[in-house]
Amino acid sequence: MTVHLSSLDTEARIILNVGGTRFETFKSTLKKLPATRLSKLTEQLSSYDPILNEYFFDRHPGVFSQVLNYYRTGKLHYPTNVCGPLFEDELSYWGLQREDVEPCCWMTYTKHRSTQETLQILDSLELDTLRSSKDDIVKKFGWEDNLDYVQGRLPKYKKVMMIVWQIFEEPRSSTVAKVITVISIFFILVSILSFVLQTVSLFRIIEIDFVTVYINSTSTDRTPTLNTQQVHPAFEVVEWICNAWFIFEILVRFIVSPNKKDFCKSVLNIIDFLATFWFYCTYALSKLNVNDNEALDLLSTIRIMRLFKLFNHHPGLKVIITSMQYSSSVLWLLIFFVLIAVAIFASLIYYAERMTTKKSDDNMFTSIPDALWFNIITMSTIGYGDLYPKTMLGMIVGAVSTVAGLLIIDLPMPIILETFANFYTHLRARSKLPKTRRKIGPV
Amino acid sequence: MTVHLSSLDTEARIILNVGGTRFETFKSTLKKLPATRLSKLTEQLSSYDPILNEYFFDRHPGVFSQVLNYYRTGKLHYPTNVCGPLFEDELSYWGLQREDVEPCCWMTYTKHRSTQETLQILDSLELDTLRSSKDDIVKKFGWEDNLDYVQGRLPKYKKVMMIVWQIFEEPRSSTVAKVITVISIFFILVSILSFVLQTVSLFRIIEIDFVTVYINSTSTDRTPTLNTQQVHPAFEVVEWICNAWFIFEILVRFIVSPNKKDFCKSVLNIIDFLATFWFYCTYALSKLNVNDNEALDLLSTIRIMRLFKLFNHHPGLKVIITSMQYSSSVLWLLIFFVLIAVAIFASLIYYAERMTTKKSDDNMFTSIPDALWFNIITMSTIGYGDLYPKTMLGMIVGAVSTVAGLLIIDLPMPIILETFANFYTHLRARSKLPKTRRKIGPV
Amino acid sequence: MTVHLSSLDTEARIILNVGGTRFETFKSTLKKLPATRLSKLTEQLSSYDPILNEYFFDRHPGVFSQVLNYYRTGKLHYPTNVCGPLFEDELSYWGLQREDVEPCCWMTYTKHRSTQETLQILDSLELDTLRSSKDDIVKKFGWEDNLDYVQGRLPKYKKVMMIVWQIFEEPRSSTVAKVITVISIFFILVSILSFVLQTVSLFRIIEIDFVTVYINSTSTDRTPTLNTQQVHPAFEVVEWICNAWFIFEILVRFIVSPNKKDFCKSVLNIIDFLATFWFYCTYALSKLNVNDNEALDLLSTIRIMRLFKLFNHHPGLKVIITSMQYSSSVLWLLIFFVLIAVAIFASLIYYAERMTTKKSDDNMFTSIPDALWFNIITMSTIGYGDLYPKTMLGMIVGAVSTVAGLLIIDLPMPIILETFANFYTHLRARSKLPKTRRKIGPV
Amino acid sequence: MTVHLSSLDTEARIILNVGGTRFETFKSTLKKLPATRLSKLTEQLSSYDPILNEYFFDRHPGVFSQVLNYYRTGKLHYPTNVCGPLFEDELSYWGLQREDVEPCCWMTYTKHRSTQETLQILDSLELDTLRSSKDDIVKKFGWEDNLDYVQGRLPKYKKVMMIVWQIFEEPRSSTVAKVITVISIFFILVSILSFVLQTVSLFRIIEIDFVTVYINSTSTDRTPTLNTQQVHPAFEVVEWICNAWFIFEILVRFIVSPNKKDFCKSVLNIIDFLATFWFYCTYALSKLNVNDNEALDLLSTIRIMRLFKLFNHHPGLKVIITSMQYSSSVLWLLIFFVLIAVAIFASLIYYAERMTTKKSDDNMFTSIPDALWFNIITMSTIGYGDLYPKTMLGMIVGAVSTVAGLLIIDLPMPIILETFANFYTHLRARSKLPKTRRKIGPV
Numbered sequence A, B, C, D: 001m002t003v004h005l006s007s008l009d010t011e012a013r014i015i016l017n018v019g020g021t022r023f024e025t026f027k028s029t030l031k032k033l034p035a036t037r038l039s040k041l042t043e044q045l046s047s048y049d050p051i052l053n054e055y056f057f058d059r060h061p062g063v064f065s066q067v068l069n070y071y072r073t074g075k076l077h078y079p080t081n082v083c084g085p086l087f088e089d090e091l092s093y094w095g096l097q098r099e100d101v102e103p104c105c106w107m108t109y110t111k112h113r114s115t116q117e118t119l120q121i122l123d124s125l126e127l128d129t130l131r132s133s134k135d136d137i138v139k140k141f142g143w144e145d146n147l148d149y150v151q152g153r154l155p156k157y158k159k160v161m162m163i164v165w166q167i168f169e170e171p172r173s174s175t176v177a178k179v180i181t182v183i184s185i186f187f188i189l190v191s192i193l194s195f196v197l198q199t200v201s202l203f204r205i206i207e208i209d210f211v212t213v214y215i216n217s218t219s220t221d222r223t224p225t226l227n228t229q230q231v232h233p234a235f236e237v238v239e240w241i242c243n244a245w246f247i248f249e250i251l252v253r254f255i256v257s258p259n260k261k262d263f264c265k266s267v268l269n270i271i272d273f274l275a276t277f278w279f280y281c282t283y284a285l286s287k288l289n290v291n292d293n294e295a296l297d298l299l300s301t302i303r304i305m306r307l308f309k310l311f312n313h314h315p316g317l318k319v320i321i322t323s324m325q326y327s328s329s330v331l332w333l334l335i336f337f338v339l340i341a342v343a344i345f346a347s348l349i350y351y352a353e354r355m356t357t358k359k360s361d362d363n364m365f366t367s368i369p370d371a372l373w374f375n376i377i378t379m380s381t382i383g384y385g386d387l388y389p390k391t392m393l394g395m396i397v398g399a400v401s402t403v404a405g406l407l408i409i410d411l412p413m414p415i416i417l418e419t420f421a422n423f424y425t426h427l428r429a430r431s432k433l434p435k436t437r438r439k440i441g442p443v
């Protein structure tokens, strides 16, 4: 009887030979998930071996134990000893969906998803291109279907364009390109240094005007009056030289650019153009005796934005910017939350101080915007000391806002930091690998 | 003889076929843990196969090797290559308790416990609900057993209530709801901006009263006296408009709320009501010529709390608050420990400075509360510079308290941060998954 | 011929049945590690099965594949899918040493070592003891071998001692103990509050003495002279009440303590005694008309150390202290390195400022100790602003020392933080587990 | 027909017995990766067993399932349950390249690469050497091929050199060496303490010169004039003693050094020599009546660099320096990025403040270098308060630069910190392991 039951039991069982490892389960188990490879097994399939009474599948046996368990328990868990994509490949072979994963394995699922995203983003940044091949450049210029090119008879000016383009746009492609890069960086730094040093009184000329004062009808006296300080003329010479280079560089780069529209849309090019253009503008205005006021000067700070051009020369800086973009949702959340906290605590401290200060002159917080500034400087733990509470109540509000601020700013930090660290470590891992990989032959 | 022993040995052994993989052990091993599935194996069970002389179990073979090892060594270790819940399912199948885990695996055990807790908490936050179905709303209003509803003949006013409720309470449910949300946020921001700008002297009117001074019996003179600054009347208009909206919004939301009691208990609604009520109160008081003093103003800061209503519109803010609640035990520990440290170092620096300062006017620390404030500002590394030690002894105490403060504040930080990061990453992982899952058929 | 080679080859092979899984290897492979279980296999062993021509071992098959690989490759790697102690148990069964592990797996090896250490330390802290059993208390008092106790006839005063001991030493053992705890904490806080408020001028009485001034021989005038401020007498009353409790508490606790010597050695008890003793001392001195000078006051800060007694009531605080002790080597390294950096940069900035300041009055750095203080305040990013460089050279030195300081302080931080987080998470994991575990039957 | 197909199917299959575990796959699968061990299998190989119709390989079966999957899917993933080097050993056995790994497993691949690098670097630091053996020292001196040494008849002066060398260069090799180390550290600390205290006015002698002033022709008066403060002569004595030791130590160490050239190249020795040399130089100059000006004093700060010699006595300090060197690329990236941000925000705040300040005297930012200093102090959250924006526009620029600064500095921090923590934890793991390991016998 036992034997009978048992043989019935054996009848109900099915053997799956997955890559040499035998798995056994009840036939009914495989019917639990309809419309999958395993639920549709019949003995007519070529994978069925009637002698051994088993089905053979040339797949990973270790991962299959996890797949089969999904049929048994109705719960799909990710294994943690194989890489995620490998498991997903197996899932798709067995006709399962990776979204069926249990909540406790979501993290595993989304982690390698985001790893793949990170790798794609890093690929799109084109960080490693040292030197494009000739064909790539031709493709950029859109000449690949050009009859001349196909016949190998590109006109000389086109060849020159390609060479010049590579010199100016791929900084490490050749010795000439490197020299141009160094010159470009040199002029950017000189221009900015000149901009900075102009403001130092040491490098300014004090023009003293004398005013003739009539003391009485017969005697006059000349009294010196301190006039506005003037920039030393040497700076003007330096700036003219720098801007000569900048206008030369931008013109050459514009002429040889394969796509003028894209060139004009680039933020770095716009900054470059505006900074150069503004220099000549200012000069023209001063010649026309338009008094340069502070507003003009403020606009001239655009030239310091040229420093962003250095970003082209360091992959790390590109990574910083990209990782900031990809963690911007947390960043905005952080800024938004900080602003709410700042607003609430600023109001509280403003009224706390105003209420409890006896002499109103002692109160440093003259308005809520003042208190907002105080709270920003406090929450960032800078604490200049230009404003601080003086009354007991103000101090208590200040202490609470300090604790709140520390928590609010510190809480989302690890998430932003992790995003950046993730990008950076992948970039570093990537740079250590060979560019060419073994080709897999066809089956 | 060897053969004999060996065959005896084989007799004592038992073969367990778990999902196709054969495990062998001594029968005596299985008796070590009484009252479990494996300790009660007999050949009468249907899982026994007399031909192969083995017991068949349709379970995960990989996890079973860990289970069997518990019988062998008496120690239950968690495997790290499968997800925790999967292992616990297997344990319960084999009649084992998950609490039997060894101390070295506690972390693994509790980690996925807390993962499941986190997921439950996130579920309870109702972060994703964009638009409830009609049935859900009816259920909220408690009309699901209503005869009218079952017959599909709900009175019109009830239908309107449901529509209006959804517009005001589910911000992203429809275009109208979105418009209402934008209007609501706009008025909150305008009201707060008005509140902030009122305190800026630029936007205040200085009322100058003239006092007639009698110089002598015949001549008088009018001397200007600077009177209190008055808020510009434009602000009053803005506030009236804002508060008109607020009273309209809160009334509508109250009327259509399915549960008036819960509505009144909500903290956000109380804030909303108080802020609106206070506005009309203040107005009435000023009409009654009650002088508005600073205490009244302080209470009016409650309107800035309306900013918390924005939390309804961003899941991230809810997550911040929730994660703070769940790490509050560490937070209080941190605050408590900091307060002890602050108290001790404040006393020390107060006496250190008082003892070694020669002229008592040089001493900035006039009392221990002053020193407490100094220590809070120092430990948070803000350092306004309003108070600082001037004597050698005070400086040494200050330096030691700085180091102690940094350590005390920094130590529990990672734990708080981890809680938040855990919540946030799960939330993000969750948002990437489809809402509907494959249904598992019955066995 | 191929067959012949092959059969020879089979002769050289050995089959190992480990827990049902067959492993095959060359016999020569097993000879590589002499004096281990596998190198000593002979067919005479009872584990040898002559029919199947294999050796049976009732051990974990998964871990064995890693063990066998040690014989094959001569390198012992830790598997990462099982818990460390489980692997070490298997190693010791197979006669291998866990120290043979490869350098790349040292981390794995030492990680679970330190996990076990952490668990032992946490056990030794006695964090969970809510209420000792009667037997445990008797053991503490050393009466377990006492004839009276064995016969159940302990004298009444001994029973009272035990009850009182539990009330005072185990704060959560009974309702009475909880009340005593609350009273004790209340008096500590009142005493400290009184200590703090005494220094506030609001609570001080200004004694005005009148000095009779002889204006001329006939008329005198009384001029008020501001005398020293006196502490309000109410504080004295409060302090007497508090100290009455403290002396009562310490006496009771001393009398009922099972081990007077250990009691006197406890740091908390010494603080408690000194603080109480000092109060009566000060009182006696003031009665004897000894002027209380600042030195006396400084010593009275010892009463604020009573706050440390609160540590007995919170396991988290014990964990903080313990984890600080266990990361003290890094802490001292940090402090030592910071001091070197501070000394070097202080010298540099002192001379940098002295050299380049034109007027010596402008120089804020009057000595190197001043510069040391400046550097400590700068490196901890507090920056009171009492001292700061004013010359270009001083600013550059200051900026470099800022960067250096940030790095030096931040670098060892994660290690200290990790130690604490490790302790804390284990503590939390531990508190979630049941105290009793299943008993494993004998083989 | 099915049977026929199936038998054909079986023909096409191949059985691989890897360490006792059978793997089955199609023969065609193994041809996908040409020129590997598996693609070249023939029945003539000795590993072929014609009876069982399988190939036997004495390798790790678990890892092989991952290897075989590479043939099946064309994708090589790293398993996460075994140590990386173990997998790489298997890869090289099967004739595969570890660089064929998929992008998603790069991190795993490079992680254990860098672990091995870290271990090599730690080895090269020679952190543990307590006491070199006699042979090692002889090798250092290059006497190992010396005939005298081989015959055991080294001249006495050479033996003395070796002993003295060990005393001075291996601080923990013997009691004498420990005493010398303590003396050396003592004199370094005394010398630096003397240097620091010389600048304190308390320890300086104020020389008062009297100037005879002729009041009128008959009476004169002597008016005291404050002359320059002089260093107390006791300091000179202390310095002479210290420098006597330093010159003795450096001379002895130079004489016994095995390689004079390497000795002179060592940075610590150069510092030591310069500091000692400068002391005698300064003395000579003062004797020659050359006025010691500040430039001389600044150079004398080199003596404080002697503190770096303490690094030889603590392995932790060596680890800090080394880990800084290995994360220097991120460090420079950080500094570079911060400088760009500082430059841009400094320009903006300079013009923002200049434009909107009404009275130019109120403006604290007199030049862009001033603004640069302000931004450095703000971004590091020090905030001395010597400079701060006073206008609304300046405050907004300041707030934005604060946020930007926090992000820019905090982002790369975890990467630098991780490098250090990695070094430190490996060092700690290493120190817990025994120095001698089991020897693996030959096959």
Ligand SMILES: [K+]
Residues within 6 Å of the ligand: A382, A383, A384, A385, B382, B383, B384, B385, C382, C383, C384, C385, D382, D383, D384, D385
């Ligand atoms: K500050």
Ligand SMILES: [K+]
Residues within 6 Å of the ligand: A381, A382, A383, B381, B382, B383, C381, C382, C383, D381, D382, D383
């Ligand atoms: K600060």
